[in-house]
Amino acid sequence: MASHRAFTLYTGARMPAVGLGTWRSEPHQVENAVKTAYDLGYRHFDCAMVYENEDEVGEGFTQCHLARDKVFITSKLWNTEHQPDRVAEACDTTLKALKCQYLDLYLMHWPLAFVKDPSKPVTSAKDANGHPVLDSKATLAGTWKAMEKLVEQGKTRHIGVCNFTVSQLKQLLSSSKIKPAVVQNEIHPYCPNEEMIEFCDHHGIHVTAYSPLGSMGEPRVRDDPVVQEVAKSTGRTPAQVLLAWGVQRGTSVIPKSVHAERLKENFDDTFMLSQADMDKMSSISTRARFCDVRDLWGLPKNALFDN
Ligand SMILES: NC(=O)c1ccc[n+]([C@@H]2O[C@H](COP(=O)([O-])OP(=O)(O)OC[C@H]3O[C@@H](n4cnc5c(N)ncnc54)[C@H](OP(=O)(O)O)[C@@H]3O)[C@@H](O)[C@H]2O)c1
Numbered sequence: 528m529a530s531h532r533a534f535t536l537y538t539g540a541r542m543p544a545v546g547l548g549t550w551r552s553e554p555h556q557v558e559n560a561v562k563t564a565y566d567l568g569y570r571h572f573d574c575a576m577v578y579e580n581e582d583e584v585g586e587g588f589t590q591c592h593l594a595r596d597k598v599f600i601t602s603k604l605w606n607t608e609h610q611p612d613r614v615a616e617a618c619d620t621t622l623k624a625l626k627c628q629y630l631d632l633y634l635m636h637w638p639l640a641f642v643k644d645p646s647k648p649v650t651s652a653k654d655a656n657g658h659p660v661l662d663s664k665a666t667l668a669g670t671w672k673a674m675e676k677l678v679e680q681g682k683t684r685h686i687g688v689c690n691f692t693v694s695q696l697k698q699l700l701s702s703s704k705i706k707p708a709v710v711q712n713e714i715h716p717y718c719p720n721e722e723m724i725e726f727c728d729h730h731g732i733h734v735t736a737y738s739p740l741g742s743m744g745e746p747r748v749r750d751d752p753v754v755q756e757v758a759k760s761t762g763r764t765p766a767q768v769l770l771a772w773g774v775q776r777g778t779s780v781i782p783k784s785v786h787a788e789r790l791k792e793n794f795d796d797t798f799m800l801s802q803a804d805m806d807k808m809s810s811i812s813t814r815a816r817f818c819d820v821r822d823l824w825g826l827p828k829n830a831l832f833d834n
Contacts (some may be wrong), residue, residue, distance in 0.1 A: 532796060534779055536685060536708045537731040537753065542599050544774045545794055546571030546809040548685055548737070548783030556785040561587025563787050567794050573711075574625060574735075575603040576617060577649045581624035590627055594697040600625065600632060601632040603689065603712075604674065605649050609640035609665040614673035616680050622631075633674060633683040634711055637690045639820065640665035658825045667695065675705045685709065689737070690818070693726045700730065711735040714778055715748050715769060717815040722775065736773045737818070739780040740766050740793075744817030753811050757804045764792055771800045772808045792798045 532544035547564045549557055549572065551724035557580045563570065565587070574584050581602065602625065607618035618633060619630065639663035641651035651659035672684045688699065701707065710727055714720045715738030727734045741748025749765040758765045767780065770793060773780040780787075782793045800808070818828045 529827035531773060533629055534733050536733050537706065538685065538708060540599075540684060540707070542631070542733060542735075542779055543569075543571035543780050544777060545569065545770065546599070546601070546735075546781040547790070548573050548781040549580060549584055550575065550578050550783055552578070552580055552785050554580045554764075557581040558587040558590070560785040560790065562590055564790050564794075565591040565593060566728060567791055568796075569790070569794060570597055571599040571601075571779070571781070573735075574621070575600045575605070576608075576621050576624075577603070577605045577636065579649065584591050584599065584625040585624050595627065599631045600627060601634060601709075603634040603636040604631050604670070606637050606639050606641040606659070607643040607651050608651060609662060609670045610637075611669050613643075613676065614670065615680070615682070618677050622682065624629060629681055630683040632685045632687055632709055633677060634686070635667075635688045635708065637691075637820075638667060638688065638695050639690075639826075640670070657823070661826075667699055671703055673701060675683050675703070677760055678705055686730050687711065687732075691723075696723075696726065696732075705788055706730070708822075709735055711731045711737055711781075713738050713816055714773065714819050715741045716751065716754065716772065716811040717741065717748050717813050718817075721744060721808070724778065734778045736776075736778040736780050739773045739778075742817045744815060745834070746813065748815075751811060751813065753807055757800070757807060759781070761798070761800070761804065763795070763798055765808075766793055767795050767798055767802075768800065769806070770795070771798050772805065775800060775805060805806055 533541040563714040602621045623796040642662045644650040687707040758768045817833035
């Protein structure tokens with residue numbers, strides 16, 4: 528079953544509405560997940576250097592014999608690689624691992640720079656409390672400028688950001704030569720991110736919803752009574768309801784699974800929620816964020832670049 532749903536980026540490029548997430552996909556499982564997903568019709572893959580499985584994702588791509596111009600491949604610059612003179616090398620490492628000549632989208636993973644531990648890949652130096660040491664010399668504008676060069680060099684077709692606030696995005700827009708094509712943020716009914724979606728809509732920036740199924744967080748979005756009720760009344764699964772809600776709000780969604788039956792379930796091209804069900808879903812008032820600097824690294828919220 529091929530998905531024909533796609534969003535158009537401001538460059539005119541098309542990004543398939545449903546992509547495969549690869550975070551926490553074990554190396555020995557992810558290669559298979561990529562192959563299965565490709566056979567099912569997935570043409571959008573979300574990767575990152577810090578997932579430490581890009582080699583195997585690339586192996587999956589090779590085995591699929593994928594037509595490169597028919598797939599949309601995203602990867603991300605990790606927090607230890609923000610220094611402008613490291614950006615191109617980080618992108619090259621990803622390209623080599625994914626066995627690709629170019630990316631469709633390269634994202635700044637966080638508005639946050641760590642001092643690198645030179646002895647290990649994607650690892651930050653740690654302070655006495657075991658928290659990452661922040662790199663006070665890195666700036667959003669400096670890192671972005673280095674990412675703009677990647678577009679000029681043909682290493683990536685688009686650049687964008689993740690985990691930004693509207694205020695950080697405004698700051699970036701005021702100094703950028705190349706506008707971000709995509710903002711990738713945590714979005715599900717417990718974290719609807721309306722302000723960001725509205726802002727991006729106004730500025731011609733596409734939004735991708737990560738953790739669209741609520742990730743592995745508690746309380747479980749998939750178990751929410753409203754999600755369950757809509758799933759029951761439409762005869763679909765909670766995951767399908769969550770993904771339809773995301774796509775119908777104009778965001779692409781990148782659910783992660785390594786199981787064939789779930790990969791198939793998550794790639795349902797035919798299902799649409801009625802306006803009444805959309806409204807019901809949007810009325811969910813529980814709020815939770817599962818990917819947060821405080822939980823991930825024990826850092827204060829103001830550790831993020833904010834000026
Ligand atoms: N930019 C960022 O900072 C950032 C942060 C987080 C995530 N992401 C990206 O977004 C992707 C998705 O987010 P995520 O991995 O956090 O969470 P998610 O896709 O919301 O949820 C994944 C979890 O749901 C399970 N699952 C998948 N399909 C299911 C189904 N149909 N029914 C029931 N359970 C199902 C998966 O288990 P199984 O694998 O066992 O099926 C896994 O435990 C990531 O993989 C990554 O590519 C980006």
